[in-house]
Amino acid sequence: MLRYAAFVLPLVPLAIGQSPILPTDDCPILGPSFPSDFDLTxxxxxxxxxxxxxxxxxxxxxxxxxxxxxxxxxxxxxxxxxxxxxxxxxxxxxxxxxxxxxxxxxxxxxxxxxxxxxxxxxxxxxxxxxxxxxxxxxxxxxxxxxxxxxxxxxxxxxxxxxxxxxxxxxxxxxxxxxxxxxxxxxxxxxxxxxxxxxxxxxxxxxxxxxxxxxxxxxxxxxxxxxxxxxxxxxxxxxxxxxxxxxxxxxxxxxTVPPTEGLNxxxxxxxxxxxxxxxxxxxxxxxxxxxxxxxxxxxxxxxxxxxxxxxxxxxxxxxxxxxxxxxxxxxxxxxxxxxxxxxxxxxxxxxxxxxxxxxxxxxxxxxxxxxxxxxxxxxxxxxxxxxxxxxxxxxxxxxxxxxxxxxxxxxxxxxxxxxxENALTNYPGTFADPNNEASNLTIAVDEGKPGLALPSLFVDGVDWRSNITQPGLQKPSDLFSSRLYPNGVEYPSEGAEPQPRTQVEGGEGLFENGCTAWETTGFFTTSDFELEVVEGRLMSVRMMDSNVTMNRVSDEVLL
Structure with missing residues (x-):
């Protein structure tokens, strides 16, 4: 089993006229984007x-x-x-x-x-x-x-x-x-x-x-x-x-190796x-x-x-x-x-x-x-x-x-x-075989780190609504939810995107747009356990609710 965690990140538009090489809008905590549990060759x-x-x-x-x-x-x-x-x-x-x-x-x-x-x-x-x-x-x-x-x-x-x-x-x-x-x-x-x-x-x-x-x-x-x-x-x-x-x-x-049989x-x-x-x-x-x-x-x-x-x-x-x-x-x-x-x-x-x-x-x-x-x-x-x-x-x-x-x-x-491995083996739609109202989708997006989690419902309730605050818009308008193999969760505060520093394609000396390390685990935690069989993702267990969702389709149904 692979242990994953949900990271919910502010959506940041690509600024026109900036450097052609830019840091990703999603700025999670430091660590791998995708699993490395496969034969690289x-x-x-x-x-x-x-x-x-x-x-x-x-x-x-x-x-x-x-x-x-x-x-x-x-x-x-x-x-x-x-x-x-x-x-x-x-x-x-x-x-x-x-x-x-x-x-x-x-x-x-x-x-x-x-x-x-x-x-x-x-x-x-x-x-x-x-x-x-x-x-x-x-x-x-x-x-x-x-x-x-x-x-x-x-x-x-x-x-x-x-x-x-x-x-x-x-x-x-x-x-x-x-x-x-x-x-x-x-x-x-x-x-x-x-x-x-x-x-x-x-x-x-x-x-x-x-x-x-x-x-x-x-x-x-x-x-x-x-x-x-x-x-x-x-x-x-x-x-x-x-x-x-x-x-x-x-x-x-x-010390110098002996000369007999030396390579x-x-x-x-x-x-x-x-x-x-x-x-x-x-x-x-x-x-x-x-x-x-x-x-x-x-x-x-x-x-x-x-x-x-x-x-x-x-x-x-x-x-x-x-x-x-x-x-x-x-x-x-x-x-x-x-x-x-x-x-x-x-x-x-x-x-x-x-x-x-x-x-x-x-x-x-x-x-x-x-x-x-x-x-x-x-x-x-x-x-x-x-x-x-x-x-x-x-x-x-x-x-x-x-x-x-x-x-x-x-x-x-x-x-x-x-x-490449994630794109081939991870995207799809997953559902609880005993309750179709509990389901999620996983996608892999060009230009973005980690596994995308565009939808997640438990008993028909959008899980992402659990991290919103009064007066905020619906989660899909403000957040991009992603999974990283790090074992902790990053729920965003929901604030408007802040600029990156000049060295990262923005303006000014100070970094305001990379706050994952500050807010990880601040509100709640929700780890995911991913079952991979012969390299292919077959089921996802949401550990807080103990709900297991099995692959029902290779398509990403939104």
Missing amino acids: NSMAIKEAIAAFPSLIDTLFEGEIPPLNKSATSFQIDVFSTQTNTSIYNYSHTGDILAPALTAGVLDDGTQFRIGSVSKLYTTYAMLNVAGLEIFDHPVTKYLPELAGNTEPSDKIIWEEVTVGALASQQGGSGGFLLGTATCFQTETCDVQAFLAEMRDIKRPVIPAFQTAMYSDAGFGILGRVLERLTNQTYEDALQTHLAEPLGLKFTRA ALAIPPGEGELQGFLSSWAQDNHITAPSGGIYSNTHDMRLTGLSILHNQLLCANTTREWMKPRSHTASLTMSVGAPWEIYRLTIPVSPNSNRTRVSDLYTKLGGQVAYSAIFALSPDHGICYSILIAGETAATTDRTYLRDLVGSTFIPAAEFAAF
Whole structure:
């Protein structure tokens, strides 16, 4: 059974003369528009995206100023689905210059790369598996008392004011590693106690804690030590015990993998040995490893993403809380989590529409010398992707071009696939077999998110009249009722439509037309349970009245 909720939204006319791309008039609470409980590979939208993707990659190689150097860049792309728990698309490219670095002679789903700062996500995930979200509220000095002692006024970090959560969400103000720590592997002087003393006695705050998000590699060096104290293990052992082993990650580790039977893109460290540029392969540093030192492949990254969205290690409530913004940035379309980089995408609600809705993509980017990685989850669509890249510009331009191309190809395709699936399987007329006066219709509208509920009668009474107020017109004149798979209800206050902000095609600085989050559940609740059999909607139960209405027609009878 799928759990739905009624959202009753003000009808807003399309303003003439506005931007050709406009937000949808319906502004519900954040979440999916349509269910994603189907095999994406059967959808026309995904098939078209897969067919088009190779030529899109070619455009990155073949432009007058190509963003990607075809001969000096190698990458592995994996797009996967939470519904089938499998890849729905893989793409590999091996640059001629880097071909000798493939230890198994092939680039595939099992090829190991360095994943750079995606390591921060693994560090946080392991820590949450050990201690739960409550650890985010603890000061780091609870676990690392060696950091305590700085007091006001001071140009040092007052660690008693810095929580574990502040560091995980890049709000600890601790900035990057000092050069000596970042390169200590070269002189074999990497020492945890020396690092902690350096962070207490030498490191200056970049910004006060919790003022805003400020990227902090050194903060994750501290979190690695917190994980060590929690587990009484080294960081590498804690990563294996509390993440890799429970998830079956056979190729994810914080030290260079052994050479026997190795499938990796292992660019030799040092300048000029293979390719003429520096490489971080095998340049391990256990101090910085929690921030950017992990090795992995797309196979293990797929297992990691699926485990998060399927709540394999964390309970569902913990996952939901973890995958939330913890700070804004100066961008209207990007927020920061712990340590998620959350991109607020504006995507068309249906294939032929210029109306858009907001959908959040939870990502983490990583970069090491000659390597980079992208990890992205879309909970709205049950579609995710990872990209591993190697080459001289892997950690600079390559990762953003490839992240954007994969995301802009497959995330809208997944939205369109959900629309396509809903249009095929959900519309119709439903009635109580014991009482024809209880009936409803469900429709799917081009350019509008969610399932339309143009009529709903219980014992002959229009249910929508239950949310009107004295003096208002009949509901059909004021409201558009829609269903979303969110589990709560949004009954509108019934006020006249208010303008959107200038950035969303309206006027002025303030948002007055997106009030779903304020009014959801304010008056009443009425959840709907939808029974889907072999992908097709067959009955709808209105849970408040305990009335079940079965499909009587594929037509939308109004």
